[in-house]
Amino acid sequence: MNNGSKKQEMFSKMQERKSEVKIVRKIVAIVAIAFVLISGIVGLFGYNYVKSALKPMDPDATKTIAVEVPIGSNLSSISTLLEKKGVIKDARVFKYYAKFKNESQFQAGNYDLTQAMTFDELIESLKTGKVYRKPVFTMTIPEGLTLEQIGNIVEKKTPYTQKEFMDLVTSDTFVQQMKAKYPELVTDTVLADNIRHDLEGYLFPATYSYFEEKPSLESIVDEMVGAMDKVVKNYNDVLTEKKMSVHQLLTFASLLEREATAQTDRETIASVFYNRIDQGMPLQTDPTVLYALGSHKDRVLYEDLEVDNAYNTYKNKGLPPGPIAGAGKTSIEAVLNPSKTDYLYFLADKKGVNHFSKTYDEHLQKVDKYIKKAE
DSSP states (O other): OOOHHHHHHHHHHHHHHHHHHHHHHEEEEEHHHHHHHHHHHHHHHHHHHHHHTOOOOOOOOOOEEEEEOOTOOOHHHHHHHHHTTTTTSOHHHHHHHHHHTTTOOOOEEEEEEEETHHHHHHHHHHHSSSSSOOSSSEEOTTTTOOOHHHHHHHHHHHHSSSHHHHHHHTOHHHHHHHHHTTTTEEESGGGGGTTTTTTTOOOOEEEESSSSSSHHHHHHHHHHHHHHHHHHHHHHHHHHHHTTOOOHHHHHHHHHHHOSSHHHHHHHHHHHHHHHHHHHHHOOOOHHHHHHHHHOSSSSSGGGGGGGOOTTTTSSOSSOOOOOSSHHHHHHHHSSSOOOOOOOOEEOOSOOEEEEEEEHHHHHHHHIIIIITOO
């Protein structure tokens, strides 16, 4: 091979190497760009995923999820449990969030959590042993209110009017829904013709918290009926022993709620009513007359006592057809555990203090002392 051929061969090889280097560089560049793009996509995806996992699963959720945290559970097992129950999106994100917040001392117990709870709310709940959520607003229903009065509070605290509230609670369809959902509480008894409002006295007086700006009116009332159902179930055994229906319990308790001014009064007034029923005497309680009249007067007149209405306990013996107001636990328990007395009469003086008597003559003396002379 001559020198010219060798040079040509060397030149060809050099050209091939340059071409190979260019190809390798292109491949490296493409791989590098692809790696950067993939890393960016993965990073963006990871960022968005973690961001979404930090938020509540469903900010508008109201349905509770029962979660039992066993004794001895650690942060990892609790995080996994919350994900499994559907309370959170990702156990790892919750776990690292709690670690970042330096939170790990959680209490075992049973919790009713929701998908609307934030990580901070979940952590606070698990730390305190109580379900913690900051409500959008609260609504307090005091003891002793009628449905119309509860409707006034609903109108002030929610977007719904008192009329809308009354239309719902007196709706046959809604009453049937409550009967189906709470069969031990709302029975056929509420459908009697002489009952003014089927659900009167069946909404439990309490403070209710709401976690959305406009909960449905149905859910608001449902929660109140459900709360009464939970309370009454605690006394099923006592009711069976006394052979008393839930409707009778709530009716009796509503009378105490409107008459009593102190806890001890409720138990003593309950004894008066029981004693009068045992002796075949009418209960003669003024709040039933006011309910019969459908008005809220400061004082019942003699002419009012003659109103021809099933709720008038001056003209009708025994309990009225149904509750005249919403009763709280204190009045409910007073019905089931009354004082043991021989009292048949009582009256409230100008200061609201109740005075009890065993005989009618004694009662008249107290009327003269606490009512007539005080005028």
